[in-house]
Amino acid sequence: MFLFLWVLHTACSSRVFGSTDFDYKARVTLKEGFFRNYSLGGHHSRVEILQGPENGMVYVGANFRLLLINFEAPKKSKEVIWQHNVTVLLEDKSTDTLFVCGTNGTQICCSMETLGTCRSLHKADGIAPISVDERAPSLFVDGELYSTAGLSHNRNRFGIRRDFQNIIWPAPNKTEQRYISLALSGPRVDQLQDRVYTFLMEKNxxxxxxxxxxxxxxxxxxxxDHGGSKNILQQSWTSHLTAxxxxxxxxxxxxxxxxxxxxxxxAETWSDSRVYALFRNIWNMSAICVYTMGDIDKIFTNSAFKGHSEQIPTPRPGMCVNNSKTLPDKVLNMAKEQLQMERWVQPVSDKGMMIFSHQQYTHIRVDQVKGSGPGEHTVLLLALEDGRIHKVLEQKGQPFIVAELQPLQPGVRVLNMLLQATTKKLYVCTSTEVLEVDLLTCESYGENCELCIQARDPYCGWDPRSRKCTVASSHTIQDVENASPSVCTKGKACNSEKYxxxxxxxxxxxxxxxxxxxxxxxAHAEYSWHYQGTQQQCVYTEEDCLLLIDNVNPQQDRMYWCEASEGGYRRTIMTYRLKIVNKAWRLAHQHSGILCILILIALFL
Amino acid sequence: MFLFLWVLHTACSSRVFGSTDFDYKARVTLKEGFFRNYSLGGHHSRVEILQGPENGMVYVGANFRLLLINFEAPKKSKEVIWQHNVTVLLEDKSTDTLFVCGTNGTQICCSMETLGTCRSLHKADGIAPISVDERAPSLFVDGELYSTAGLSHNRNRFGIRRDFQNIIWPAPNKTEQRYISLALSGPRVDQLQDRVYTFLMEKNxxxxxxxxxxxxxxxxxxxxDHGGSKNILQQSWTSHLTAxxxxxxxxxxxxxxxxxxxxxxxAETWSDSRVYALFRNIWNMSAICVYTMGDIDKIFTNSAFKGHSEQIPTPRPGMCVNNSKTLPDKVLNMAKEQLQMERWVQPVSDKGMMIFSHQQYTHIRVDQVKGSGPGEHTVLLLALEDGRIHKVLEQKGQPFIVAELQPLQPGVRVLNMLLQATTKKLYVCTSTEVLEVDLLTCESYGENCELCIQARDPYCGWDPRSRKCTVASSHTIQDVENASPSVCTKGKACNSEKYxxxxxxxxxxxxxxxxxxxxxxxAHAEYSWHYQGTQQQCVYTEEDCLLLIDNVNPQQDRMYWCEASEGGYRRTIMTYRLKIVNKAWRLAHQHSGILCILILIALFL
Incomplete structure (x- = not known):
């Protein structure tokens, strides 16, 4: 880690260098001291992860293995062998049990009170993926299981399925689908209108x-939705719409x-809930678009239906009704057609994308952070194709990459991530291990207030009493919005601290x-070398700004220092004092011994 | 320029390092010694260029200026002031005159025998662009002028226009168009079927x-085409099709x-003629696709017409006929609709693109090069957004960037280029000057046969008699296909030259x-440092591979050398002999003088 002292030249100067060019580079990079790891033993093609019964604990399901990892006391972790590759790992809060599915040629699902021991077996078809490679997200809502696995006996029945209380099957589908995620769209004031959203890719x-x-x-x-009448869509969705x-x-x-x-x-109000969707294009560029549940709902409830110009029957297909079995045939027949909305769901930002980047992101998790001030901040945790993780501040739709975390060897891929929002821990799964990444690494930003503020990490603030960059609270100083270190001297005269x-x-x-x-x-600073009123550009290597002095000569016997300039702040990072030893003088001294002996001989003669 | 000697270690070893990773980097970069420049005086927003009456001479039209630049004898160049911004600069071979158009509020076109002096004025509407910024290519074919300028009185009459012998106007167009280039599709065996192709962008x-x-x-x-009947398409194209x-x-x-x-x-056979089209996408990536004239012709003569399912009349619209004025109304009415072909013109390569690159190319010129062998090679000359120029070998649809030429200051944009194929000179126009770039810079590749061969420059070969890398001829050794330096030792025992x-x-x-x-x-080589059986990776700066020695100590008193490895060849570029002066020994010597004086004093006492 970097631990230098610096001279703070211009603590009160205004912002000189714009930072827009650097916004897609992480400001700082952390390589050590912020994570713990737990080996899974062997190589796993799929790793499922779930919040454990206590903080610092996670359930993990891998190939033929179930674990309850305790990062606080690793020796207290539990590991059991299971005869299947774990594909589903959920908590059924209504019965306080683990719901685990796996595949091993055949599929199995069971409820567990004790890790690895089935209390009751369930029919797995349509719930557990057939192949270990099939991504089929599932979700428990009040004891009801929504799942998206392919059906082994009916390969064209793609879609979401509901189990346990009122089993509902997907209707036969026209086109192939790949499921990414499920989410509850609710609870609404009128709970009758609560929906489950599926995010997916569909063959066009x-x-x-x-x-x-x-x-x-x-x-x-x-x-x-309880399905349609005896003739139309019986035990299949009547409210299924796609946009x-x-x-x-x-x-x-x-x-x-x-x-x-x-x-x-x-969010507290369901319609303000935000959906962060991570996309890639054919050129391996990434984009993140943000949608609100309210905007999605508006498309489902207001948009025209694709290919339907005739009058829409009442109740409008997709509206949630008390007894779907009694819906008019006209509505059910229309619902049978796998209705697509004419209008597309548009992202919140006018610009379309919140993040557009040449980086290849693969996973996204989002945290809501209460900082020092009254408001809240949004932090995105993004895994990259090569195992790096970006901690990104989202502010008014603009991203700022606060830090790049490198807990993994370059090239090790992230298979899964879990954010524990209460403890601000991110659990990162690879094919061989699970890592607990601490998001509260505030001390790494430096040992003075200005650096702590410029970090723009909503998790961190400057504590004037302990004089440390520490976890943000009402007692700490923070300026996530503007990153203006003037907050450090607020109320005082502008006396910059000198190091x-x-x-x-x-x-x-x-x-x-x-x-x-x-x-x-x-990374967002500009670096330069200085000596005797002269400024010289860096020769950049991957990690350093070098000053190369090709022909050392006596004129260079002087002081050289390297400065970083960020947001109008200039800091001296390193100072070198070059002492050029005179060659001629040295040679004279080398020969002075011989000279001395010669004089002695002369004297004795 | 780089002028080192090297040790050729493994002249007969096989290719070790693949080069696919480096194919989109230029192998060598040239910055000086290969170009001459001629100042245009002032800043010009548009520069037109045309082959001059002799080799080494070019006509140039700029803002209020006409020039005949003689690069062989710059003082013999001619410059005249003209009252217009030159927008068209062509040679009318049928009358051996210059055809020049310009704009300055109003447009003007005239034929010149002497630079700057109009012999005869022409109506300029539809021939000369109204605005100096309008790209409107034009082409002389046997005294007929094909032009694409917008009409000042009828802004929706986009399209190609023919002048001088049989004036034909574009029909009113449905959509906006931007013209890029014109080319003759011929001469064919049946000259009746000769066509002029326009390459353009069309608003969809x-x-x-x-x-x-x-x-x-x-x-x-x-x-x-002489236009349609009195009622339909009179004096407008009857054969106009778009694909x-x-x-x-x-x-x-x-x-x-x-x-x-x-x-x-x-090409000798018109249908083999190749069209090299340079594209860009929204992400500023470049692509080059190659089409044959024969393939384009097949689309025009065989594809269905977009939106036309009914029977196609005879003669098929787009076929060239002896007297278009007598075409049946059915044909003329169909031609009036601005016919689009259903099928798209596909590029020659199965992969679609010949070059796909993250570089931003702006201009393309293509040369056919006769090397040392029996076949011919294709060389692309590509200007980049920032003024660099890439010399690219195209071989079986695969590009290899032979050299990057940097005749301009970084960021200076190329406005126009002209290739003089007979002398292998590329003329490059910027807003302030015209450069003559020599493409035969063979000596820059190095002073031995292997380097000359590895350069893969079809213009260059190794002359075994003069022992120089020189302009390729039947007397020189070349291996553009495989770049295998084994051709240097062909027929001889494998004795690599040692330097x-x-x-x-x-x-x-x-x-x-x-x-x-x-x-x-x-740039395609891999570099590494070596000492005492140890290999160490480079610390890369923009231009060099550095070895950084942080704490110099007596153990480092040894030889260090840097190697380049390319295509199985390893060459030593630099050797350093480090002599570590012992500090303790030096200090002892520094103090030996004092010691000597002390002994002398002791002796005298």
């Missing part, structure tokens, strides 16, 4: 030469169409080459 | 949400749609830092 039936082969969608089903998710550059008709992951931030940077003295012989190394702890 | 009328707003197209008109150009990833329905530039390589690399001795004091610099003349 549009034969237009420029139509995307797969399109990202959201579909809805009503929680109260396309729009994420891209609308006026150019360019869209991101590969939906990779979804994270939902539930002395690290100074190194180097003895050099003339004619050689020499390099001075300056680390670059903040 | 398709309202599909994923349809590109603009689409790249090629259109045809027959050279013999979409496909360039992209077909199975994903992803296409490059912004057509930037076109270069045509005319001694540059050796530098450095005196260093312990405890300091030191860097060793190794230039990287070949």
């Amino acid at each position: 039936l549009d034969s237009h030469p420029e139509a995307s082969p797969w399109i990202p969608c959201v579909s809805q089903v009503c929680r109260v 396309r998710l729009s994420c891209g550059i609308r006026h150019k008709n360019v869209y991101f169409t590969e939906l990779l992951d979804v994270a939902v931030l539930h 002395i940077s690290q100074e190194i003295t180097l003895d050099l012989l003339p004619s050689g080459s020499c390099f001075l190394r300056c680390p670059m702890p903040w | 009328l398709d309202s599909h949400p994923e349809a590109s707003p603009w689409i790249p197209c090629v259109s045809q008109v027959c050279r013999v 979409r150009l496909s360039c992209g990833i077909r199975h994903k329905n992803v296409y490059f749609t912004e057509l930037l530039d076109v270069a045509v390589l005319h 001694i690399s540059q050796e530098i001795t450095l005196d260093l004091l312990p405890s300091g830092s030191c860097f060793l610099r190794c230039p990287m003349p070949w």
Whole structure:
């Protein structure tokens, strides 16, 4: 870790260097000291993870293995062998049991009170994926299980299925689907209207030469849906609607169409709940678009139906009704057609995308953070294709990459992530281990208030009493919005704290080459070398700003220092004192011994 | 320029390092010694360029200026002031005159025998662009002028116009068009069927949400077209058809749609002529797709017409006929609809794109090169957004960037380019100057046969008599296909030539830092440092592979060398001999003088 002292030159100057160019680079990079790991033993192609019974504990299901990892006391962790590859790992809060499914040629689902011991077996078809590679998210809502696994006996029956209380099957589907995530759209004031949303990719039936082969969608089903009448849609959804998710550059008709992951931030009012959807395009660029549940609902309740110009029957298909079995045939026949909405769901931001990046993100989790002030901040946790993790502040739709975490060896892929919002821990699963990543690494930002503020980490604030960058609370100073270190001196006269940077003295012989190394702890800063009123640009390597001195000569016997400039702040990182040893003088001294002997001999003669 | 000697370790070893990763980097970069420039005086928003009356001479038209630049004898160049911004600069071979148009509020076109002096004035409407910013390519074919300028009195009459012999106007058009280039599709065996092709961008009328707003197209008109009957299409094209150009990833329905530039390589048989089309997408990526004139012709003569399911009348619209004025009304009425072909023109390569790159190319010129062997090679000359130029070998649809030429200051944009194929000179126009770039810079590849061969420059070969890398001829050795230096030793025993690399001795004091610099003349090579059986990776800067030695100590008193490895060849670029001066020994010597004086004093006492 970086631990230098610096000179704070211009604590009260205004912001000089814009940072827009750097917004897609992480400001700082952390490589150690912020995570613990737990080995899964062996190599696992799929890892499911679930919040454990206590903080610091997680349930993990892998290939032929179930674990309850206790990161606080690793020796108290439990591991059991199970005869299946775990594909579903849920908590059924209504019965306080674990619900686990697996596959091993055949599928199995069971409720567990004790890890690895089935209390009761369930029919697994349509609940547990057939293949260990099939992504089939599922969700418990009040003891009802919504699942999306393929049916072994009827391969074209894609879709969401409900089990336990009122079993409902998906209707036979026209097109292939890939499921990404499920979420409750509720609870609403009128609970009758509560829905479950499925986020998915759908094979496009549009034969237009420029139509995307797969399109990202959201579909809805009503929680109260009991299926249709005896003749139409019996025990199948009557409220199933699908709408396309729009994420891209609308006026150019360019869209991101590969939906990779979804994270939902539930709000007090259901309609304010935000859906963070992570997309990729064919060029391996990433985009994140944010939708509100309210906006999705508006499309389902107001948009025209694709290919339906005639009058819409009453009740409108997709509305949740008390007894769906008594719906008029006209409504049921229309619902049978797998209704698509004409209008697309548009993201919150006018610009379309909240994040657009050449980085290849693969997973997204979202946290709501209470900082020092009255408001709340949104933090995105994004895994990258090569195992790095970005901690991103979202502010008014603008991203700021606060930190890049590198807990994994480069190239190790993240298979799954779980955010424990209460303890601010992120659990990261790879094929061989589970990592507990601490998101409260406030001390790593530096040992003074200005650096703590410039970090813009909503989790962290400057504690004036302990004089430390620490977990944000009402006692700490923070300025996530503007990152203006002037908050450090608020109420006081502007007296910047002065530190002395690290100074190194180097003895050099003339004619050689020499390099001075300056680390670059903040990626958004600009670095430069200085000596005797002269400024010189860095020679950049991956990690350092170097000053290369090719032909060392006596004129270079002086002081050199390296400065970082960020948001109008200039900090001296390193100071070098070069001492050029005179070669001629040295040679004279080398020969003075011989000279002395010669004089002695002369005297004795 | 790079001028080191090297040790050729493994002249006969097989290819070890694959080069696919490096194919989109230029192998070498040239910054000086290959170009001459001529200042245009002032800043010009548009520069037209035309082959001059002799080799080494070019006509140039700019803002209020006409020039005949003689690069062989710059003082013999001619410059005249003209009262217009030059927008058209053509040679009318049928009358051996210059045809020049300009705009300055009003447009003017005239024929010139002497630079700047109008011999005869022409009506300019539809020939000369109204605005200096309007790109409106034009073409002389046997004294007939095909032009694409907008009409000042009828803004929706976009399209190609013919002048001088049989004036033909474009029919009123439904949609906006932007013209990129014109080319003759001929001469054919049946000259009646000769056509002129226009390459253009067309505003898409398709309202599909994923349809590109603009689409790249090629259109045809027959050279013999004399317009329709008195009632239908009188003095307008009867043979005008348009087809979409496909360039992209077909199975994903992803296409490059912004057509930037076109270069045509005319073949002996007209249908083999190749059209090199340079595209860009919204993400600023570049693609080059190659089409044959024969393939374009097949689409125009065989494809269904978009939106026409009924029987096609005879003669089929778009066929060239002896007297178009007598065409049946049925044919003329169909032609009036601005016919679009149903099928798209597909590029030659199965992969769709010949070049796909994250580089932003802006201009393309293509040369056919006769090398040392019997076959011919294709070289693309591509200008980049920032003024660099890539010399690219095309081989079986695969690009290899032979060299990057940097004749301009970074960021200076290329406005126009002209290739003089006879002398292998590329003329590059910027807003302030015209450059003559020599494409025969063979000596820059190095002073031995292996390097000359590995350069893969079809213009260059190794002359065994003069022992130089020189302009390719039947006397030189070349292996553009495989770049295998084994051709250098063909017929002889494999005795690699040995050179001694540059050796530098450095005196260093312990405890300091030191860097060793190794230039990287070949971007496709891999570089590494070596000492005493140890290999160490480079610390890369933009230009060099560095070895950083942080704490100099006596153990480092040894030889270090830097190697480049390319295509199985390892070459030593630099050798350093580090001499670590012992500090303790030095101090002892420094104090030996004092010691000597002490002994003398003791003796005298």
